[in-house]
Amino acid sequence: MDKSVKEFLDNVAAKTPTPGGGSVAALSAAISCSLAEMVCNLTIGKKKYADVEEEMKKMAAKMAKARQQFLQLVEEDAKAFDEVMKAYKEGGDAQAALKKAASVPYETASQCISIMDDLFVIAEKGNKNSITDAGVAALMAKAAFHSALLNVKINLKYIEDEQYKQEMEKEMKEMIENMEEKFNKVMEIVEKWL
Amino acid sequence: MDKSVKEFLDNVAAKTPTPGGGSVAALSAAISCSLAEMVCNLTIGKKKYADVEEEMKKMAAKMAKARQQFLQLVEEDAKAFDEVMKAYKEGGDAQAALKKAASVPYETASQCISIMDDLFVIAEKGNKNSITDAGVAALMAKAAFHSALLNVKINLKYIEDEQYKQEMEKEMKEMIENMEEKFNKVMEIVEKWL
Numbered sequence: 001m002d003k004s005v006k007e008f009l010d011n012v013a014a015k016t017p018t019p020g021g022g023s024v025a026a027l028s029a030a031i032s033c034s035l036a037e038m039v040c041n042l043t044i045g046k047k048k049y050a051d052v053e054e055e056m057k058k059m060a061a062k063m064a065k066a067r068q069q070f071l072q073l074v075e076e077d078a079k080a081f082d083e084v085m086k087a088y089k090e091g092g093d094a095q096a097a098l099k100k101a102a103s104v105p106y107e108t109a110s111q112c113i114s115i116m117d118d119l120f121v122i123a124e125k126g127n128k129n130s131i132t133d134a135g136v137a138a139l140m141a142k143a144a145f146h147s148a149l150l151n152v153k154i155n156l157k158y159i160e161d162e163q164y165k166q167e168m169e170k171e172m173k174e175m176i177e178n179m180e181e182k183f184n185k186v187m188e189i190v191e192k193w194l
Numbered sequence: 195m196d197k198s199v200k201e202f203l204d205n206v207a208a209k210t211p212t213p214g215g216g217s218v219a220a221l222s223a224a225i226s227c228s229l230a231e232m233v234c235n236l237t238i239g240k241k242k243y244a245d246v247e248e249e250m251k252k253m254a255a256k257m258a259k260a261r262q263q264f265l266q267l268v269e270e271d272a273k274a275f276d277e278v279m280k281a282y283k284e285g286g287d288a289q290a291a292l293k294k295a296a297s298v299p300y301e302t303a304s305q306c307i308s309i310m311d312d313l314f315v316i317a318e319k320g321n322k323n324s325i326t327d328a329g330v331a332a333l334m335a336k337a338a339f340h341s342a343l344l345n346v347k348i349n350l351k352y353i354e355d356e357q358y359k360q361e362m363e364k365e366m367k368e369m370i371e372n373m374e375e376k377f378n379k380v381m382e383i384v385e386k387w388l
Contacts, residue, residue, distance in 0.1 A: 001198065001199045002198050002199075002200060004195065004198055004199075005195045005198075005199055005202050005221075006195045006196060008199050009224060009225065009228040012225070012228040012229055012232055013227075013228040013229075013231040013232050013235065013257075013258065014232065015232075015235040015236060016232075017232075017323075017324065017327075020229065020232060020324070020326075020330075021229060021326050021327040021330030021331075024229060024330050024334065025330060027225070028222065028334065030203060031203065031206070031218055031222070033207075034203040034204075034206040034207040035206055035207075035218060037206075037207040038206055038207050038209075038210075041207065041208065041209040042209060042211065044209075063207075064207065067203060067207070071200070071203075129211075130211065130214070131348075132214075132344040132345055132347075133211075133214050133215040135215070135341070135344045136214075136215030136219060136341040136344060136345075137215075139337045139340050139341045139344075140218065140222065140337055140341070143222070143333045143334055143336065143337035146333050147329070147330040147333045147334070150326040150329045150333075150384065150388070151330075153326075153388045154325075154326045154388060157388060190344070194344070194347045194348060194351060
């Protein structure tokens with residue numbers, strides 16, 4: 001993440017599978033948090049929004065922390081994928097590596113649902129001049145969520161533990177409904193101000 | 195774009211409206227192109243995909259070029275917004291500035307539709323080991339598209355030229371249907387391989 005944006009995109013585009021879609025999912029979530037934090041920062045210190053000042057300060061700090069966690073998941077996703085490749089090549093425990101590689105994007109997806117609750121508060125109470133930024137944050141978190149789930153699913157495809165697979169699939173189904181509902185609530189507020 | 199990823203996200207999060215949602219929309223599209231190029235690069239040189247080698251080479255070059263165009267739109271969006279603010283403050287031609295500020299994300303959105311056609315070809319003919327990356331590319335392009343449209347709409351809100359507004363709104367409606375159809379076609383292929 002200390003690389004330039006250009007260099008990071010070059011690395012994504014390169015003829016190596018990492019960083020790939022799993023890392024992009026987590027990065028998209030980190031971008032969402034940055035925009036959400038911006039909306040908080042553009043609310044703090046404004047007379048019109050004095051009533052929500054303390055809440056926005058807390059939310060800004062929360063988004064900054066979440067961004068750092070997502071940036072860690074960018075790196076972890078690439079590592080987990082590389083471990084799967086290594087296990088297959090060197091005859092290591094590929095099943096354990098696959099479960100780890102499924103768990104990283106699963107974590108990204110779970111955190112995106114939590115972010116959507118925060119985005120609801122920020123869209124509802126934050127500076128209305130930045131309402132589209134709250135909307136873009138919601139779109140980026142939703143894309144991050146579905147991108148992460150694609151990466152969970154592709155790992156599940158090769159996992160042999162049927163019970164684990166069934167539990168994950170059941171949880172993902174609930175998560176998708178949950179995300180849809182929370183996302184729509186944020187966008188309803190955004191649309192009202194357009 | 196020569197800034198580090200961390201620094202760019204710090205700039206987004208900061209107490210200034212730019213770079214904001216419009217820039218993030220274009221960045222998300224640039225990320226989509228990078229992933230699409232990766233899928234092409236992971237297809238080129240593989241015996242199994244020799245039949246599509248030439249097509250994938252062309253597509254990789256096309257995605258690399260599109261990425262550069264989106265990265266320019268990241269900068270242009272911030273500039274166009276700053277020009278609107280300047281026009282209001284200094285009594286300049288705010289209406290012209292608003293039209294320019296609407297036209298930049300409109301361009302981003304249009305280009306995202308074109309990218310979705312390329313993603314269909316890449317998902318259908320590219321390396322199936324990278325099918326989720328094609329899916330994530332589609333999700334990022336779709337998020338970029340809708341993010342850009344939010345930024346078109348917020349500028350339209352302040353534009354007084356009713357004919358311009360009506361034309362833009364009509365075109366956006368068609369674009370949304372177009373995007374939905376193209377996106378679903380890409381995801382159908384992706385889901386088949388999960």
